[in-house]
Amino acid sequence: MKGRRTFIVLFVGFILTATGVSACPIELSPPSVVVKYGDPVSINCSTWDSNVTGMGWEASQGGTDVQEVQHLTWTVDSLTDWDTAPSCFINLENSSMEQCEKKPTVVVYTFPESIRITSNSSREGALVFREHEEMEMFCDIAEAAPLQNLTVNWYKDGKLVSTASSGSSSNKPSGLRSPYRHSATRLENNSTWRCEAHMDLRPEGPELRVSSEEHRIEVHFGPEVQCFEIAWHIILLEGESLGSKCRVEGYPTPTVEWQKDGQTVDPSAPLSRGQSGDYYVVADGLRYVIPVVVMSQPELTCPSTYTTVEHAPNGISCTVKGYPEPQVTWLKDGEEVTLPETLTSSDAGRYVIIASNRVSSVNVTLDVFVNYPPSQIAELEDAEVGLGADVSLKCSSVGNPRPTYLWSYFRTTNVQEQSEDGVSLLSIRNATAYNRGSYTCHASNEVGKVSKTVTLTVRGAADVCPIKISPDGMVIPYQGPSQLVKCSMVPHDPRNNYKISWEDASDRAVGETWLVNTSQDWDLRPTCTIKVAGFETCQKTLNYTLYKMPDSVFVSADGSSVVEGRRLQLRCLIVNVAPARSLVVRWYRGNDIFEPRVEGSLEIPDCPFESNASCDVSAIRSPVNVSSTIDVVLNREHRSVQFRCDVELNLGPNGPDPPPNMTSSPLTITVLSKPIINATKLPKTVPVFRGYPEELVCEADGHPPPRIQWSYRSTTVSNSTFTAVEAGLYNCTATNEVDSSFYVVEVVLKEDYLPLIAGFVAVTVVAISVVFLFIYSIYYKNTKMRRYSFKNPKLGNHNGNVAHNGWDLQLPMTKLS
Numbered sequence: 001m002k003g004r005r006t007f008i009v010l011f012v013g014f015i016l017t018a019t020g021v022s023a024c025p026i027e028l029s030p031p032s033v034v035v036k037y038g039d040p041v042s043i044n045c046s047t048w049d050s051n052v053t054g055m056g057w058e059a060s061q062g063g064t065d066v067q068e069v070q071h072l073t074w075t076v077d078s079l080t081d082w083d084t085a086p087s088c089f090i091n092l093e094n095s096s097m098e099q100c101e102k103k104p105t106v107v108v109y110t111f112p113e114s115i116r117i118t119s120n121s122s123r124e125g126a127l128v129f130r131e132h133e134e135m136e137m138f139c140d141i142a143e144a145a146p147l148q149n150l151t152v153n154w155y156k157d158g159k160l161v162s163t164a165s166s167g168s169s170s171n172k173p174s175g176l177r178s179p180y181r182h183s184a185t186r187l188e189n190n191s192t193w194r195c196e197a198h199m200d201l202r203p204e205g206p207e208l209r210v211s212s213e214e215h216r217i218e219v220h221f222g223p224e225v226q227c228f229e230i231a232w233h234i235i236l237l238e239g240e241s242l243g244s245k246c247r248v249e250g251y252p253t254p255t256v257e258w259q260k261d262g263q264t265v266d267p268s269a270p271l272s273r274g275q276s277g278d279y280y281v282v283a284d285g286l287r288y289v290i291p292v293v294v295m296s297q298p299e300l301t302c303p304s305t306y307t308t309v310e311h312a313p314n315g316i317s318c319t320v321k322g323y324p325e326p327q328v329t330w331l332k333d334g335e336e337v338t339l340p341e342t343l344t345s346s347d348a349g350r351y352v353i354i355a356s357n358r359v360s361s362v363n364v365t366l367d368v369f370v371n372y373p374p375s376q377i378a379e380l381e382d383a384e385v386g387l388g389a390d391v392s393l394k395c396s397s398v399g400n401p402r403p404t405y406l407w408s409y410f411r412t413t414n415v416q417e418q419s420e421d422g423v424s425l426l427s428i429r430n431a432t433a434y435n436r437g438s439y440t441c442h443a444s445n446e447v448g449k450v451s452k453t454v455t456l457t458v459r460g461a462a463d464v465c466p467i468k469i470s471p472d473g474m475v476i477p478y479q480g481p482s483q484l485v486k487c488s489m490v491p492h493d494p495r496n497n498y499k500i501s502w503e504d505a506s507d508r509a510v511g512e513t514w515l516v517n518t519s520q521d522w523d524l525r526p527t528c529t530i531k532v533a534g535f536e537t538c539q540k541t542l543n544y545t546l547y548k549m550p551d552s553v554f555v556s557a558d559g560s561s562v563v564e565g566r567r568l569q570l571r572c573l574i575v576n577v578a579p580a581r582s583l584v585v586r587w588y589r590g591n592d593i594f595e596p597r598v599e600g601s602l603e604i605p606d607c608p609f610e611s612n613a614s615c616d617v618s619a620i621r622s623p624v625n626v627s628s629t630i631d632v633v634l635n636r637e638h639r640s641v642q643f644r645c646d647v648e649l650n651l652g653p654n655g656p657d658p659p660p661n662m663t664s665s666p667l668t669i670t671v672l673s674k675p676i677i678n679a680t681k682l683p684k685t686v687p688v689f690r691g692y693p694e695e696l697v698c699e700a701d702g703h704p705p706p707r708i709q710w711s712y713r714s715t716t717v718s719n720s721t722f723t724a725v726e727a728g729l730y731n732c733t734a735t736n737e738v739d740s741s742f743y744v745v746e747v748v749l750k751e752d753y754l755p756l757i758a759g760f761v762a763v764t765v766v767a768i769s770v771v772f773l774f775i776y777s778i779y780y781k782n783t784k785m786r787r788y789s790f791k792n793p794k795l796g797n798h799n800g801n802v803a804h805n806g807w808d809l810q811l812p813m814t815k816l817s
């Protein structure tokens with residue numbers, strides 16, 4: 001019955017609802033309740049229809065009888081019926097429907113105190129996932145109702161990630177296991193998860209939430225070997241380690257071992273070329289192969305410059321390293337080139353050499369210089385310049401590198417060198433004698449050198465030698481203090497490379513100086529020689545004289561006496577003197593210089609040959625004995641003469657002043673003279689008057705004093721006085737060692753005058769003859785010299801006496817014969 005009614009009510013309700021007419025005049029307050037299982041509940045059912053005849057609650061719990069009330073409350077102290085569906089009904093009179101009801105909505109709920117997450121792989125409270133494997137977690141709810149109002153929310157790290165409802169519509173409480181399927185990533189490792197049960201019963205009921213504990217999840221993965229690989233290879237640069245390119249990841253952290261050729265290797269060790277190959281990673285027992293290629297970037301070692309000679313083989317060597325083996329490219333002016341086997345000047349230039357492999361590319365630049373030696377020197381010719389004029393010499397040559405010039409010549413201040421535009425110019429201003437000589441221009445570069453020598457002639461230049469000896473002249477005495485002589489180059493230019501040497505200077509020449517030894521350097525002719533580039537080798541000889549005064553000077557003669565008119569040779573012997581050529585010998589007779597100078601007549605005694613050099617007085621410099629010889633003719637007046645010789649060393653302006661001299665001790669020479677009878681006291685004719693004896697006195701001069709002897713007829717008287725008694729010829733003879741002379745006196749008797757007249761005539765004739773003879777003798781002297789000299793004072797004396805003496809006239813005649 002009840003079911004039918006319900007059907008009816010429902011049917012009517014449907015219609016009423018559809019028509020918008022509320023047919024059942026019941027009001028429920030509240031019309032719906034939410035009540036926790038076991039809690040009290042009450043609903044006031046009331047009606048405003050007065051025609052109600054009964055009212056009642058039909059319920060599994062708290063149902064009431066029909067009562068004739070306007071309101072009736074359904075009350076349950078502890079609602080325990082999950083499916084309770086109380087219904088308030090009224091019975092109506094005179095109504096189209098006799099009964100109507102209203103059902104409040106009663107929701108009985110229950111909600112768990114706690115919920116929990118479960119999973120079939122959990123470890124130490126953590127949920128364990130394998131990456132990318134879907135795994136189920138469950139949110140276990142012990143008992144809850146109504147389930148349709150329950151949603152299960154999943155939170156990861158506090159953020160909602162999933163909401164699920166139970167799907168059940170049962171009012172009855174039941175346990176719920178809400179699954180959550182999840183495929184975790186490694187990023188979610190250590191994330192925390194919880195599930196939440198949410199029951200929203202509002203507005204009538206509460207909103208309930210309960211959350212599980214948070215669970216950490218572990219996402220297990222790996223081991224995974226991750227490498228940066230190219231074309232299935234791990235490509236490493238030299239120096240990089242395997243560990244920098246490969247990582248082994250996994251959770252939990254795997255145990256990893258790196259191996260190559262069965263050996264364990266350190267992945268952090270830098271690898272070098274040659275260590276390419278298959279490496280293995282054993283991670284948690286799994287073995288992975290890693291093909292490794294160790295590459296090194298190209299290394300290109302080339303000289304930055306390469307200099308070679310034309311036509312020489314190309315010796316450029318570059319070393320290339322790198323793996324894989326780099327490819328080498330040569331670029332010149334941006335175009336790829338290949339250098340020929342031998343280089344020519346067109347190959348000079350800048351090259352870029354590129355070595356590249358898969359790792360990288362490097363390049364270097366290389367400058368190639370192709371050298372060639374200097375060409376023959378041009379434009380340099382022999383030249384001539386006037387004294388004081390200007391001239392320049394030009395030297396030019398072509399080569400690579402551009403040649404440098406070096407001149408070699410005798411450098412003086414008036415010469416200047418300048419190089420410009422590959423040409424060297426040598427300018428000589430105001431040419432002097434020192435500028436003449438040879439000029440050599442050397443042009444050189446690294447490859448070769450050439451030179452050319454020309455001669456510069458200076459017109460009007462005197463011969464010069466750039467040597468100065470100081471002192472330039474030296475006259476030093478034997479065993480005097482030594483002197484130092486220096487030879488230097490004048491004009492001096494420090495750029496000149498010269499060599500000075502002494503020759504014939506014994507071993508006392510040291511460099512430019514020479515020390516004279518005053519005890520022995522008689523014959524040295526120290527000669528200073530200079531060798532300087534550009535100037536012919538020239539030398540100067542030190543003009544030095546080592547002199548020595550003679551040890552002694554003495555005069556000797558053939559004998560200690562000489563006959564008048566005879567030649568006497570006097571010899572001055574000078575012992576041990578040097579240099580003999582400077583000797584000046586003066587002869588003194590008494591105190592007078594009688595032979596002012598005797599020069600050149602010096603000779604060396606005992607010299608075998610006059611021509612022998614060792615006998616040449618003018619050449620000998622060492623001490624010698626020399627003699628000076630003179631011939632003297634002494635006349636009767638001299639009787640006894642002293643001769644001295646004085647020698648002087650005339651050493652010129654550098655010598656001592658006054659010149660030193662030495663005088664010999666005198667040599668006394670006695671002059672022997674023949675007797676000469678003094679005719680003044682003894683006329684030729686002595687008139688004697690008969691009966692008167694006449695005393696004839698014969699005096700004669702001579703040395704040694706002559707003995708006088710008179711002879712008459714047969715009588716001879718050795719007395720200067722003779723008494724003539726009779727007419728006759730009286731003969732006076734004067735005799736000494738030298739000669740004897742006689743004088744004849746004619747004693748005549750007085751009365752005879754005729755002889756006197758005849759004598760006068762004869763004198764006249766004789767005078768004429770004398771004049772003639774005189775003229776003739778002058779002529780003869782001029783044509784044929786004889787020793788006889790008219791200067792002989794004797795002749796003059798006799799001439800005065802000739803007037804009386806015909807005998808005397810014969811004298812010149814006999815001498816001439």
Ligand SMILES: *[C@@H]1O[C@H](CO)[C@@H](O)[C@H](O)[C@H]1NC(C)=O
Pocket residue numbers: 189190
């Ligand atoms: C997981 O998280 C907790 C707390 O945030 C932390 O202490 C722990 O070290 C973490 N573990 C790992 C493996 O990350």
Ligand SMILES: *[C@@H]1O[C@H](CO)[C@@H](O)[C@H](O)[C@H]1NC(C)=O
Pocket residue numbers: 331352354362363
């Ligand atoms: C050479 O290397 C430099 C960098 O080192 C680069 O700038 C240049 O372009 C390279 N030259 C060539 C010709 O490859």
Ligand SMILES: *[C@@H]1O[C@H](CO)[C@@H](O)[C@H](O)[C@H]1NC(C)=O
Pocket residue numbers: 388430432
């Ligand atoms: C040239 O040289 C001489 C002597 O060396 C000198 O007297 C003269 O003044 C010089 N002339 C010039 C122009 O230098």
Ligand SMILES: *[C@@H]1O[C@H](CO)[C@@H](O)[C@H](O)[C@H]1NC(C)=O
Pocket residue numbers: 473474475543651652653654655
């Ligand atoms: C050497 O010096 C002397 C003066 O001491 C001089 O008379 C002579 O002429 C000089 N000789 C030379 C070659 O210079």
Ligand SMILES: *[C@@H]1O[C@H](CO)[C@@H](O)[C@H](O)[C@H]1NC(C)=O
Pocket residue numbers: 646648660661662
């Ligand atoms: C010789 O020398 C002395 C001094 O030594 C001097 O008085 C004398 O005049 C000199 N004689 C001659 C001839 O020069």
Ligand SMILES: *[C@@H]1O[C@H](CO)[C@@H](O)[C@H](O)[C@H]1NC(C)=O
Pocket residue numbers: 678679680681699701
């Ligand atoms: C000769 O004797 C006279 C008179 O005694 C004298 O004057 C004269 O000098 C003598 N002549 C010579 C040459 O000795």
Ligand SMILES: *[C@@H]1O[C@H](CO)[C@@H](O)[C@H](O)[C@H]1NC(C)=O
Pocket residue numbers: 718719720721
């Ligand atoms: C020389 O004669 C004189 C007289 O006539 C006489 O006195 C003298 O003694 C004589 N002398 C000698 C050496 O005979």
Ligand SMILES: *[C@@H]1O[C@H](CO)[C@@H](O)[C@H](O)[C@H]1NC(C)=O
Pocket residue numbers: 711729731732733742744
């Ligand atoms: C004089 O005497 C000398 C010798 O005593 C003799 O030689 C000479 O002839 C004499 N003269 C004359 C004219 O007799």
Ligand SMILES: CC(=O)N[C@H]1CO[C@H](CO)[C@@H](O)[C@@H]1O
Pocket residue numbers: 049050051094
């Ligand atoms: C409200 C309602 O219907 N009231 C009715 C009750 O019954 C009397 C008579 O029977 C009616 O007159 C009312 O109208």
Ligand SMILES: CC(=O)N[C@H]1CO[C@H](CO)[C@@H](O)[C@@H]1O
Pocket residue numbers: 044045046071072073
């Ligand atoms: C217990 C209770 O609340 N009863 C009420 C039900 O409704 C009527 C009319 O609305 C009231 O008069 C009652 O007091």
Ligand SMILES: CC(=O)N[C@H]1CO[C@H](CO)[C@@H](O)[C@@H]1O
Pocket residue numbers: 093094
């Ligand atoms: C109480 C009430 O009014 N009852 C009436 C219902 O209607 C019938 C007639 O239709 C009456 O007889 C009742 O008195």
Ligand SMILES: CC(=O)N[C@H]1CO[C@H](CO)[C@@H](O)[C@@H]1O
Pocket residue numbers: 146148149200201202203204205
């Ligand atoms: C309070 C509340 O949300 N009640 C709901 C419970 O579930 C049913 C069926 O899903 C809903 O119709 C209610 O409104």
